[in-house]
Amino acid sequence: MGASTVDKLVTLGFSEYEAKAYLALLQDNPATGYQVSKGSGVPRSMVYEVLGKLVARGAAMTLHRNGSSKYSPIPAVEFLDKLQRDHEDLVMSLRDNLSSVNHDSDLEYVWNIEGHENVMAKAKEMLGQAQRRAYVSLLPETFPTLQHSLSNAARRGVDVVVYCTHELDFPDGRVVVSPVPVQASNRLEGLWLVMVADGTEALIGELLTQNRARASWTRSPLFVFVAEHHLRTDLYLPRLLAQLGDEALDLIDESDRELFATPFESHLQG
Numbered sequence: 001m002g003a004s005t006v007d008k009l010v011t012l013g014f015s016e017y018e019a020k021a022y023l024a025l026l027q028d029n030p031a032t033g034y035q036v037s038k039g040s041g042v043p044r045s046m047v048y049e050v051l052g053k054l055v056a057r058g059a060a061m062t063l064h065r066n067g068s069s070k071y072s073p074i075p076a077v078e079f080l081d082k083l084q085r086d087h088e089d090l091v092m093s094l095r096d097n098l099s100s101v102n103h104d105s106d107l108e109y110v111w112n113i114e115g116h117e118n119v120m121a122k123a124k125e126m127l128g129q130a131q132r133r134a135y136v137s138l139l140p141e142t143f144p145t146l147q148h149s150l151s152n153a154a155r156r157g158v159d160v161v162v163y164c165t166h167e168l169d170f171p172d173g174r175v176v177v178s179p180v181p182v183q184a185s186n187r188l189e190g191l192w193l194v195m196v197a198d199g200t201e202a203l204i205g206e207l208l209t210q211n212r213a214r215a216s217w218t219r220s221p222l223f224v225f226v227a228e229h230h231l232r233t234d235l236y237l238p239r240l241l242a243q244l245g246d247e248a249l250d251l252i253d254e255s256d257r258e259l260f261a262t263p264f265e266s267h268l269q270g
Contacts, residue, residue, distance in 0.1 A: 012083065013057075017042045017050045022059050022073060030063050030070035058082060110220065116213040119205045123195055124149040130158045130197040135231040137163040137178075137194040143170075163231060194227060202227040 009019035024040035037047040054060035160173035193205035205215035
């Protein structure tokens with residue numbers, strides 16, 4: 001319990017000494033200041049100041065008996081419930097206050113996200129907030145991490161389409177298999193993710209090294225349009241070229257064929 005519990009209490013606003021004193025009280029109460037100091041490691045010269053702060057924040061109470069004072073903790077569940085209510089009230093009040101002064105910028109920024117867990121967290125957040133549609137292009141290795149969030153979105157009525165290099169077990173949504181040429185697949189190891197939600201936000205992720213990933217997220221209408229256009233059209237090109245066969249070469253001007261190099265490569269491999 002020790003260190004990790006103390007760290008969590010510190011995150012909630014306790015000082016390290018307050019956290020240790022509160023844990024000591026939960027384990028042995030009622031207790032004198034001397035007993036709390038002995039059980040928690042809080043210096044005796046500071047223990048009464050620390051206990052006073054616990055009483056002030058509603059985590060402990062003072063018991064006066066026979067001219068002496070002892071301390072008892074507020075039960076953990078009761079204290080945490082109160083703390084949660086207070087934080088919820090504060091967040092709601094702050095939301096109203098900030099909304100009244102917030103001014104949306106005319107500029108549409110592109111935000112860089114570092115780290116695999118942070119990239120995945122942003123992808124899950126987008127899926128959790130999607131209301132109408134979500135288009136996702138990924139590699140099979142990325143799918144298990146997002147599968148739960150993808151399924152939850154689809155079950156809420158969101159139109160979820162997943163583009164992947166291989167078939168996926170995803171009965172809640174649609175899967176479009178879009179093979180990647182060998183030359184391109186060598187550059188798409190680990191994390192490769194393009195996601196567009198509701199046509200309003202886009203996330204594009206890549207793997208820099210084996211242990212370092214990054215992504216770009218934006219609500220810029222132009223970037224979002226380009227990303228969604230790529231997902232809904234470009235990934236179908238190998239299929240279309242396969243259907244057209246040699247006729248594709250006649251339809252595309254020779255000077256433009258370089259733009260279709262990757263789809264042509266997939267067609268020729270097929």
